[in-house]
Amino acid sequence: MSAKPRLGLIGYGAFGKLTAQHLAAHFDVRAFDPAMTGDDGFATRVDLAGAAGCPVVILAVPVGVLEHTLVEIAPMLSAGALVIDVGSVKVKPAEAMQRLLPDHVRIVGTHPLFGPQSARDGLTGLRIAVCEVRGARDARRTAAWCRLRLGLKVFNVTPEDHDREAATVQGLTHLIAKVLLNMEPLPTRMTTASFERVMQGVDMVRHDSPAVYQAIERDNPFAARVRERFFALFDQARGELDG
Amino acid sequence: MSAKPRLGLIGYGAFGKLTAQHLAAHFDVRAFDPAMTGDDGFATRVDLAGAAGCPVVILAVPVGVLEHTLVEIAPMLSAGALVIDVGSVKVKPAEAMQRLLPDHVRIVGTHPLFGPQSARDGLTGLRIAVCEVRGARDARRTAAWCRLRLGLKVFNVTPEDHDREAATVQGLTHLIAKVLLNMEPLPTRMTTASFERVMQGVDMVRHDSPAVYQAIERDNPFAARVRERFFALFDQARGELDG
Numbered sequence: 001m002s003a004k005p006r007l008g009l010i011g012y013g014a015f016g017k018l019t020a021q022h023l024a025a026h027f028d029v030r031a032f033d034p035a036m037t038g039d040d041g042f043a044t045r046v047d048l049a050g051a052a053g054c055p056v057v058i059l060a061v062p063v064g065v066l067e068h069t070l071v072e073i074a075p076m077l078s079a080g081a082l083v084i085d086v087g088s089v090k091v092k093p094a095e096a097m098q099r100l101l102p103d104h105v106r107i108v109g110t111h112p113l114f115g116p117q118s119a120r121d122g123l124t125g126l127r128i129a130v131c132e133v134r135g136a137r138d139a140r141r142t143a144a145w146c147r148l149r150l151g152l153k154v155f156n157v158t159p160e161d162h163d164r165e166a167a168t169v170q171g172l173t174h175l176i177a178k179v180l181l182n183m184e185p186l187p188t189r190m191t192t193a194s195f196e197r198v199m200q201g202v203d204m205v206r207h208d209s210p211a212v213y214q215a216i217e218r219d220n221p222f223a224a225r226v227r228e229r230f231f232a233l234f235d236q237a238r239g240e241l242d243g
Numbered sequence: 244m245s246a247k248p249r250l251g252l253i254g255y256g257a258f259g260k261l262t263a264q265h266l267a268a269h270f271d272v273r274a275f276d277p278a279m280t281g282d283d284g285f286a287t288r289v290d291l292a293g294a295a296g297c298p299v300v301i302l303a304v305p306v307g308v309l310e311h312t313l314v315e316i317a318p319m320l321s322a323g324a325l326v327i328d329v330g331s332v333k334v335k336p337a338e339a340m341q342r343l344l345p346d347h348v349r350i351v352g353t354h355p356l357f358g359p360q361s362a363r364d365g366l367t368g369l370r371i372a373v374c375e376v377r378g379a380r381d382a383r384r385t386a387a388w389c390r391l392r393l394g395l396k397v398f399n400v401t402p403e404d405h406d407r408e409a410a411t412v413q414g415l416t417h418l419i420a421k422v423l424l425n426m427e428p429l430p431t432r433m434t435t436a437s438f439e440r441v442m443q444g445v446d447m448v449r450h451d452s453p454a455v456y457q458a459i460e461r462d463n464p465f466a467a468r469v470r471e472r473f474f475a476l477f478d479q480a481r482g483e484l485d486g
Contacts, residue, residue, distance in 0.1 A: 197447065233426065242471075
């Protein structure tokens, strides 16, 4: 038996695994994912109730199945548990958690602004957004923990402010990446430094799941507006050159 | 009097200055530019004939005024002089130099795949494309000189092969940069590593002159076709998201 506090991790995809790797030193991680085949060095495989019943529960499921997951775990949560999501958007998940989880649990929204690619060399200096959802003190404590224990650079923001910035930062990056990846094979020989930087950015999201793209482009209430402006400016550039 | 061989530099804009800074150790650089107000530590200001009469002449003028410059300097060139251009495209300049310069001069086309931003920390390891235009031996010697004396990574290519790759490498980078720069101010706080890489690429071409953009997008015979494909894929992504 471990003396470390139990932490339930629901969703063991690429980001769930990364979470377990970095939290295993601090918690006894109990993970649930239908696709998980066994324990690994970082997490013990449990059933949904085994993960949802922990004092801290991290939701690392695609944003698209979050509501369904919340409905399922609502009756399984312990009194006073701290529930944290890690989705790429924050307005919709915050609203859903507030609406669907029992009053006795505390809720914090987070968005780690990194993934397995950018975290390859460790977490120090990487960014995370932390949003108060239910309990200002819990948001503050989660932020402090991320800063002190994981070395992350923390931004305390509202879900709205988060999504407004992410609509540009992630919305445009993933859109540009999608188009450039569709143009492959791209030159790798007579490249310029600027082209290489752009392609390094593309490479960092190359292996992101389609669910991440969907969440960023569709589940962010500000993404369509940013995209609209981006496309209009592209049309303008196109008109100037080929019009 | 300097014992170094004379080199005439026609055009003393951002790239002309960079050229002088790196060639001053090897040549007595004589520069001509109507906008040049005096000597600097790297080049002596001369009139057009003073630059065009040197044994080596580098053309660092915008691609858009190259033909006009060639007509002007044609009667001023010394017998056997080596004329080298540094334009961002190669098919049109190679054809124009071949057509407009006297038979007694040797001609090499080059495209240094860097600018003042990417060359901030020196030239070593940066790339240059070298194209044979008139005289295979001169192209080979220019390539060897760039490799040995400047530490550049050299690609010997035909003007056509150069422009075909550059249509993607530079055509797309500058187009994406133009649109993103039009969207400023962009977020600088809650950024992801991938967004930051893309923006580093944008920053490297941020100060390029409109003439560089025009040359890359308009004077490259393959650029329009690459752009067409890029826009079609954007329209497809747009349709899938907002359709």
